[in-house]
Amino acid sequence: MRIFGLNRKIIRVLLGTEYAHMLEYRAEIALWALSGVLPFIMLSLWNGSDARGALGMVGVGLDRYFLSAFLVRQFSVVWMIYAFEEDALSGRLSPYLLQPLHPLWRYVASHLGEQLTRLPFAAGITAIFFLIQPKAFWVPSLGHFVLAWLATWMAFSIAFLLQSLIASLCFWSEKASALERLLFIPFLFLSGLLAPLTAFPPFVRTLAQWTPFPYLIDFPARVLAEQPVNLLVGFAIQLAWIVLLLPLVLLLWRAGVRRYSAMGA
Known part of the structure; x- marks a missing residue:
């Protein structure tokens, strides 16, 4: 059985290799997991604010939201553009382009391997959170967990395609990652990482719905x-962004490969 040019054996070997590679950097990945505690910082700020009631989240709703935002961010974060830019500048991309496996699959596998390595650290931070906030403890139903997993996977797909689109510009510019940093500011404010979208004025919420950011967190x-x-609207919009971005990435990639020339050693 082949999936987009991959068969089961290739998928198994690729994921196994990347997972083993990421295990070598598990100490660094632990620090990455710890660096993602921004939602908890924002939770403490909102808990100490009189504006908490305006969010429409009663009881422990806000605690559970920011814990969920932390978990979603842990498993949807994408750093592909920086790895790709380094490979393009150093010339490592050249042999990848000569192989039958599309280079983008390597970056997908690297992210999945990193997520598996990150899993125990995220679970440990979650356990500590529940020790500090025992009233916020809950176990999602199986249906909500599966839907949340699917929504998080689709959020990762959108983020990966966005970065792949920008990374393709590395074929024309040596520092395409600078564009990704420009996207980080609207992502930070419109994704729900700093505050639920209900905290923003109606105009800002309406504007955010026309961007992919709310569907990432x-x-x-x-x-x-x-x-x-x-659920129906949310998943439909996530799917629409994937369908929109995928052909754009493939078209820009093909155009870039035609003019690519290796740099570095």
């Missing part, structure tokens, strides 16, 4: 926290 986090959310 806010939507999957609400699904995991079992909070009111329109």
